[in-house]
Amino acid sequence: MHRLLAAGFALAVATPALAQEDSPPPPIIDVHVHSQLESRPGTAPLCPNPQQFLASDPADGEEGFFGWSGEDCSPRLYAAEPGEYLNDVVAEMERLNVTAVVFGDPDSVRAYQQAAPDRVIAGTSFAMSPDTDRAAELQRLEMLFTDGGFAVMGEIGLQYAGVSPSDPSVDDYFALAERLDIPVAIHMGTGGSGRANVTMPTYRASMGDPFLLEEMLARHPRLRVQVMHAGYPMIDNMLALLQANSHVYVDTAGLIWSYPIEEVNRYIERLVDAGFGDRVMFGTDQLSWPGLMAYSVSIIQNADYLSPAQKRDILYNNAARFLRLDRE
Template sequence: MAQGAPAFTPKSDELPPIIDVHFHAGIESFPGLPPMCPNASQFLASDPDDGPEAPIGWSDEDCSPRLYPSKPGEYLSDMIAEMERLNVKAVVFGKPDDVKKWVEAAPNRVIPGTSFDIGPNVDKAQQLKMLEMAFTQDGFKVMGEIGLQYAGMSPSDMSVDDYFALAEKLDIPVAIHMGTGGSGRANIGTPTYRASMGDPLKLEDLLARHPKLRVQVMHAGYPMIDNMLAMLGANSHVYVDIAGLIWSYPLEEVNRYIERLVDAGFEDRVMFGTDQMMWPKLMSYSISIIQNADYLTPQQKRDILYNNAARFLRIDKEKK
C-alpha cells in the first residue's frame, strides 16, 4: 500500500496564503485519466511481447487516499472551490483562451501563463506576435509550460531562442519542463521524450545568452540532483518547482530530493506546485507533504509554500 502524507485539513478561514506555480487550465489534453494513488511505491517493468503495454508504468496498488478526477465539465468549479478553501493562488498554464476562462472565473486566484507550440509547421512569427500581445496587453505573467523535453529538445536549442529573447526583453519569467515525465512508458506514450533533455546543465548556454532571464525549472530537474544543485549554485535567477515530483514518486524519495535542495542552501529557491490536471484533492494532498515534512522549519515551509514564489513572480515584497 502506498504511504501517503496525512491529509491537510484547514482549521480556520484565515489560512496563510499559498502559491501553486504549476497548474493546468483544463483536462482536454489529458483525456481519460483514472483515479490515482499518489506516491505509488514503484514503476513496473513491462515486456513488449506480452501484448499491449499500459501507457503509464505506476504500479496498480491500493492506497489511501485515492484521488478521483472531476466529473466532466466540473474541473474548473471544483478547483476554484479548493483554491478558495485552501487560500491558494495558482499560476495556470494553457492556451490563452482556456486560461482566460479561469481568470474570468477567479481573477484573484489565477496568475495566467501561456507558451508556444513546437513543431515543423509552427509559424514562429505568429507565435511571437501572440506571446508579445499576451504579455503586454492581455495580462499574462509567465511563459510556460515550455515542454521542449517532450520534443527531445534542449532549452538551449537555437531554434527556440527567439522565444526566450522575448521573455528576457519583456522581463517575463519562463517555466521549463525538466525532469520527471516519462511515467515509466516514455517510449510508448511520448516517443520523442528524452530524459537526457531534462538535465539542468542543458540550461547553461541559454542562460549565458540571456543572463537576466528568470527560469523556473519544473519538477526540479528530478532525478538529476547534482546537476540541479550545480545550476542553482551558478545562477541566482534559477528557481525550481517540486510539482509532479511531489506525488509521482515514493514519499521517502520525494522528501529526500527536497531535503537535498534545502540542505545545499537553496531553500529560498524551492517553490511549491502540484502539476494539477484533474484531481481536485491533489492540491490539499500535496500541501500536506510540505506541512508534514519534519526536516523543514516553519519558516522554510512558508518560504516553499509562498514566499519564494512571491519573490520569483514579484507579487509582493512582504513575507507571509
C-alpha cells in the same frame, strides 16, 4: 462531488492546518497548474506516491499509459465528475487559499481567470511544431504578455520534443521573455510516468538535464527561470546549476506526488540542505484529480525536515519573490 468531498475530508483530517474554519489558512502559491477544463473520460483513481514503476514487455500487446504500481492507498484521489472539474479545482483553491500560475492555451487559461479572477496568474507558451511561423508566433506572444494579461511563459515542454532549451532554434522566445522581463517555466527532468517509451516517442530523458540550460542562461543573463519538476532526478547537476545561477528557481510539481514519498522528501531535503531553500517553490502539476492540490500541500506541511519558516518559504514566499508579487 461526493468522491472529492470524501477525499478532501480525509486530507483535512491528515493536515490540521488546512482544517481551520474560523479564519482562512495562510496563503499558498501553486506555480504549476494546468488549464485543464475537464477530467479526461475514464481517468482512474490515483494512489499518490506509488512505491514502484512496473516493467512492461512489448510482447504483451497493449501496454498501459502509466507505469505506476497499483497498490492500495489512503487517501485515494478521484477524478472529477463530468462537468465539475473546473468548479472543483476553484473550490479547492478557495478552501486552501491558493493563488495558482495556470498554464495552457489562452482561451482555457482565461476560463480559469473568469472562474477565479483573484487567484489566477496566467501563463502560456510558444508553439513548437516544425512549420510554426516564428515571426508570427513571437508577435502573438508579445501581444499576450504586453496587452493580454499573461505573466509567465510556460509550460515550455521542449523535452517532450527531444529539444534542448539551449538549442538556437528556440532562442528568440527566450530573448523575447528577457526583453519583456517575463519569467519562463521550463519542463526539466521527470516525465512519461514510467511509459514515455510507449506513449511519448520524441521525449528524451537526457533533454531534462539541468546543465542543458547553461548556454541559454549565459545568453540571457537577466532571465528568470523556473525549472519545473526541480530537474528530478538529476540532483547534483541541479544543485550545481543553482549555485551558478541566482535567477534560477525550481518547483516541486509532479515530483511531489508521482514518486515514492521517501524519494520525494530526500530530493527536497537535498535542495534545502544545500542552501537553496529560498529557491524551492511549491507546485502540483494539477490535473484530473481535484484533491491533488490539497494532498501536495500536505507533503510540505508534514515534512519534519523543514522548519515552519522553510515551509512558508516553499509554499508562498519564494514564489512571491520570483513572480515579484511581494513588490505589489
